[in-house]
Amino acid sequence: MSEFISYTIIGIFTGAAYAIAASGLVLTYSTTRVFNIAHGAVGMVFAFVYWDFSVRQGFPVWISLILVLFVAAPLFGVFVQRVLARGLGSAPVSVSLVVTVGLLVGLIGVATQIWPPEARTLPQFFHGHLIRVGSVVITWQELITVTLSIVVAMSLYVLLTMTRIGTAMRASVDNPELLQLYGGRPQVVAALAWAVGSSLAALAGILLAPVVGLQYYDLTLLVISAYAAAMLGRLTSLPMTYVGAMALGIGQSYVVGYLQNIPFSDKVPGLPAVIPTVFLFAILVLLPQAPLRIGQVKGMVSAPVPSLGKAARWGTLLVVLVLFISVGMPDSKLLLVGTAATYAIVMLSLVLLTGYGGYVSLAQFTFAGVGAVAYSKVDQPNLFGLLVAVLIAAAVGAVVAIPVLRLTGLYLALATLAFAQLMDKLVFQASFAFKFDNPLHAERLSIFGVKVDGTGSYAVVMTVFFVLIAMVVLAVRRGRLGRILIAVRDSPAAAGTLGIDMRWLRVGLFAASAGIAGLAGALFAGLRGTIVAFDFQFFASLLLLLMAVVWGVTSVTGAAIGGIFLMYLPVAQSDNPSIAGLLFLLLGVGAVILARDPNGLANKLFQIPGWIQDSVYPAIVRRFPAMAMNKESGYDDPASLEEVDADAVAAR
Amino acid sequence: MPLLRVDDVVVQFGGVTAVNHANFQVEEGTVTGLIGPNGAGKTTCFNVITGLQAPTAGRVFLDGKDITRMPVHRRARHGMGRTFQRLEAFGSLTVEDNVRVALDVHNGFRGLLRDVDGSADLEIAALLDRVGILEYAEERADSVPTGTARLLEVARALACDPRLLLLDEPSSGLDEAETKAFGSLLLELAAEGRTILMVEHDMDLVLRVCHGIHVLDFGSIIAEGTPAEIRTNPVVQKAYLGYSDDSSAADLDETIAAPVSEEVAL
Numbered sequence: 011m012s013e014f015i016s017y018t019i020i021g022i023f024t025g026a027a028y029a030i031a032a033s034g035l036v037l038t039y040s041t042t043r044v045f046n047i048a049h050g051a052v053g054m055v056f057a058f059v060y061w062d063f064s065v066r067q068g069f070p071v072w073i074s075l076i077l078v079l080f081v082a083a084p085l086f087g088v089f090v091q092r093v094l095a096r097g098l099g100s101a102p103v104s105v106s107l108v109v110t111v112g113l114l115v116g117l118i119g120v121a122t123q124i125w126p127p128e129a130r131t132l133p134q135f136f137h138g139h140l141i142r143v144g145s146v147v148i149t150w151q152e153l154i155t156v157t158l159s160i161v162v163a164m165s166l167y168v169l170l171t172m173t174r175i176g177t178a179m180r181a182s183v184d185n186p187e188l189l190q191l192y193g194g195r196p197q198v199v200a201a202l203a204w205a206v207g208s209s210l211a212a213l214a215g216i217l218l219a220p221v222v223g224l225q226y227y228d229l230t231l232l233v234i235s236a237y238a239a240a241m242l243g244r245l246t247s248l249p250m251t252y253v254g255a256m257a258l259g260i261g262q263s264y265v266v267g268y269l270q271n272i273p274f275s276d277k278v279p280g281l282p283a284v285i286p287t288v289f290l291f292a293i294l295v296l297l298p299q300a301p302l303r304i305g306q307v308k309g310m311v312s313a314p315v316p317s318l319g320k321a322a323r324w325g326t327l328l329v330v331l332v333l334f335i336s337v338g339m340p341d342s343k344l345l346l347v348g349t350a351a352t353y354a355i356v357m358l359s360l361v362l363l364t365g366y367g368g369y370v371s372l373a374q375f376t377f378a379g380v381g382a383v384a385y386s387k388v389d390q391p392n393l394f395g396l397l398v399a400v401l402i403a404a405a406v407g408a409v410v411a412i413p414v415l416r417l418t419g420l421y422l423a424l425a426t427l428a429f430a431q432l433m434d435k436l437v438f439q440a441s442f443a444f445k446f447d448n449p450l451h452a453e454r455l456s457i458f459g460v461k462v463d464g465t466g467s468y469a470v471v472m473t474v475f476f477v478l479i480a481m482v483v484l485a486v487r488r489g490r491l492g493r494i495l496i497a498v499r500d501s502p503a504a505a506g507t508l509g510i511d512m513r514w515l516r517v518g519l520f521a522a523s524a525g526i527a528g529l530a531g532a533l534f535a536g537l538r539g540t541i542v543a544f545d546f547q548f549f550a551s552l553l554l555l556l557m558a559v560v561w562g563v564t565s566v567t568g569a570a571i572g573g574i575f576l577m578y579l580p581v582a583q584s585d586n587p588s589i590a591g592l593l594f595l596l597l598g599v600g601a602v603i604l605a606r607d608p609n610g611l612a613n614k615l616f617q618i619p620g621w622i623q624d625s626v627y628p629a630i631v632r633r634f635p636a637m638a639m640n641k642e643s644g645y646d647d648p649a650s651l652e653e654v655d656a657d658a659v660a661a662r
Numbered sequence: 663m664p665l666l667r668v669d670d671v672v673v674q675f676g677g678v679t680a681v682n683h684a685n686f687q688v689e690e691g692t693v694t695g696l697i698g699p700n701g702a703g704k705t706t707c708f709n710v711i712t713g714l715q716a717p718t719a720g721r722v723f724l725d726g727k728d729i730t731r732m733p734v735h736r737r738a739r740h741g742m743g744r745t746f747q748r749l750e751a752f753g754s755l756t757v758e759d760n761v762r763v764a765l766d767v768h769n770g771f772r773g774l775l776r777d778v779d780g781s782a783d784l785e786i787a788a789l790l791d792r793v794g795i796l797e798y799a800e801e802r803a804d805s806v807p808t809g810t811a812r813l814l815e816v817a818r819a820l821a822c823d824p825r826l827l828l829l830d831e832p833s834s835g836l837d838e839a840e841t842k843a844f845g846s847l848l849l850e851l852a853a854e855g856r857t858i859l860m861v862e863h864d865m866d867l868v869l870r871v872c873h874g875i876h877v878l879d880f881g882s883i884i885a886e887g888t889p890a891e892i893r894t895n896p897v898v899q900k901a902y903l904g905y906s907d908d909s910s911a912a913d914l915d916e917t918i919a920a921p922v923s924e925e926v927a928l
Binding site: 312490493494496497499500501503504505506507508509510511512 | 744751759763815
């Protein structure tokens with residue numbers, strides 16, 4: 011009995027900390043319509059800041075707390091609102107997701123840069139002080155956490171219902187423009203919401219860090235627990251959020267406590283860590299249908315879509331280029347070429363899903379991992395085995411999309427994040443997959459009986475796969491399906507009233523995208539020969555998304571260049587360990603800047619020929635009339651000019 | 663039997679009642695007006711009928727079949743099309759591709775053949791010509807004038823060959839001549855056997871082309887009848903125009919000076 015009470019107390023403590031985190035998330039979301047995926051990362055960074063103040067620099071605990079909770083965290087929140095999140099509430103969900111994922115990766119970069127990995131412990135408040143009631147022990151940390159969660163709840167209640175600014179916050183949920191007409195200042199309201207939200211994230215991080223450990227990723231992923239709790243209140247109701255947090259905390263504690271009594275529990279060692287995720291999926295399934303968005307949508311300017319012939323010529327050029335550079339290259343470098351091709355193929359899966367479809371996925375590498383495991387387990391290193399891997403990955407993609415069939419893109423993206431974490435902690439660790447990071451083995455592919463054994467030829471084969479899939483993706487974009495995808499993205503409501511069933515279109519799109527990622531994973535398994543769970547961890551999916559956005563998620567060129575840079579990122583980090591974190595920060599900042607233009611840097615390259623023709627060439631001709639080319643030379647023909655210039659770009 | 667029946671529909675947003683026990687019917691092959699002051703709940707009614715908004719209570723029948731819980735896209739398959747008050751053209755696509763999407767969806771796999779033999783192109787051109795915007799065919803839909811985009815939405819809805827067409831303020835953004843031509847188009851469509859339900863603020867247009875009119879105020883139907891009945895109805899004048907004196911009645915009289923039969927002859 012006392013065991014049960016102990017577990018309940020631990021659960022209440024965990025639930026109270028979740029409630030604090032979740033209420034910050036709800037406050038920012040409901041006031042500004044921006045779902046901050048980086049909420050957990052904010053808590054993580056400020057837990058480190060607090061550790062720095064109180065442990066490393068030795069400030070008294072109360073001074074450190076005041077500095078973090080009432081100065082640093084709120085200022086950071088205001089900074090984020092002013093610089094990153096302004097106007098994001100009315101932007102497409104994919105944009106606000108990319109911006110906050112950029113913030114998340116940037117914050118992890120900052121944390122690893124300032125506090126490089128080493129063993130750190132954050133002591134509990136009043137460590138060693140205990141209260142004994144019979145045989146039950148309560149620590150002061152637990153008592154303080156529960157008390158603080160009640161204080162936070164009461165403060166938020168007073169703020170929202172009894173103050174002018176609180177009323178304005180509630181009003182801005184419904185209509186910020188209207189609030190402005192009535193003399194309210196939505197920007198001030200939004201800044202306050204972000205300040206309080208950031209402070210609550212910091213508090214939750216500080217309270218949980220002694221328990222969870224000062225870990226970059228584990229603390230960042232607390233957002234899933236907060237999110238699961240917040241979902242019960244549909245991201246708007248604070249009381250329901252508290253109920254959700256408590257249910258989650260207590261439930262998780264019982265699972266941890268009683269798991270060993272359940273048969274076969276040793277088969278799923280990661281189960282306690284994924285309780286929030288399971289809880290979350292359960293709530294998602296029960297949520298009511300989301301209404302379709304109505305309101306004028308301006309079309310997006312998309313990157314130009316090349317003709318079939320042009321794409322084929324470029325693809326051939328790319329394959330020849332890889333063939334050329336692979337001659338005489340050592341195997342270690344060839345593996346990198348193959349890795350770049352893998353990443354480029356995974357990025358093609360995002361071009362289809364995010365670039366054309368407008369949906370964000372945070373689990374593309376998980377799908378790649380599914381493909382890799384399937385390829386290795388099926389153990390048919392030929393096109394049949396590859397096909398099976400693709401189909402399994404596609405089926406898993408559909409299974410992720412179906413529970414959120416009735417919900418909006420935000421829920422879909424968060425479901426993918428939760429799914430990626432579930433796979434990381436539970437499935438990839440299970441005995442039928444990697445079993446605690448044991449490597450899996452895979453053989454190189456045979457195509458129609460011809461085994462592609464050499465690393466160089468394998469890299470060329472992977473490039474051929476990239477080109478083929480890119481051409482399929484482009485064909486989809488040009489065809490009727492592509493038009494339908496654009497129509498759905500521009501106006502879901504109008505698309506629905508024309509008879510398009512968006513729910514199954516989305517599931518199909520997700521399955522196709524997961525299938526492409528699975529193909530990349532299977533090819534990667536063959537390339538490497540041995541693969542580990544680390545190759546497919548969720549964080550890589552976030553980097554992938556950001557890199558895709560930076561280079562352009564609407565074009566296959568963006569995917570090709572993005573793949574090369576994503577391959578180069580860890581290489582650059584291991585070459586320059588002193589700035590490893592800064593590279594993450596750079597990527598995060600780049601994605602934040604470019605998120606509002608999904609065509610990315612690749613589209614800027616496409617504009618160079620036009621710019622040369624319209625500005626540079628006339629200027630040269632004016633100065634040096636002798637340079638003017640006559641019509642027959644072909645250089646005045648815009649198409650050939652574009653290609654010549656694009657050649658130069660590729661060569662660079 | 664009426665083609666569309668809205669049966670005691672209630673829609674509440676939090677504490678606000680947007681539609682309050684609305685009851686009305688639309689007869690097959692007619693042009694029916696749904697009028698009322700701003701905020702009367704007209705667009706919300708449209709959203710309930712097309713399935714974009716679930717009603718708090720009440721039911722909607724299409725051709726005698728209860729469609730209250732039917733998803734949006736299936737209502738389209740049952741012959742329902744609509745346009746939007748706040749434009750919902752596919753901005754990234756050209757005007758003709760907007761219609762092409764609708765045609766693709768409507769034709770399903772049969773459409774693949776039509777792409778090859780070119781009959782789809784002809785049909786798209788014919789639809790754009792019919793609403794009078796063929797000259798804009800190759801422009802991006804987010805770059806054309808508002809009136810053109812509204813007509814595009816009509817052409818796009820017609821591509822799905824709807825039995826029931828719901829038009830939400832189709833004439834705003836059109837000039838006088840365009841509005842006149844549009845009125846004739848509506849009567850033509852009705853003569854083909856299509857049924858049109860239209861929310862419209864241009865009383866001139868409503869009184870000229872509608873066979874029947876429903877007046878919505880504070881979410882409830884306060885009057886219904888022929889144009890002649892509606893324009894003399896004192897309750898309507900009070901609710902719709904905010905006053906009910908002789909001069910307003912004279913205004914309304916003026917607006918229907920052109921008899922319906924003349925328009926049909928156009």
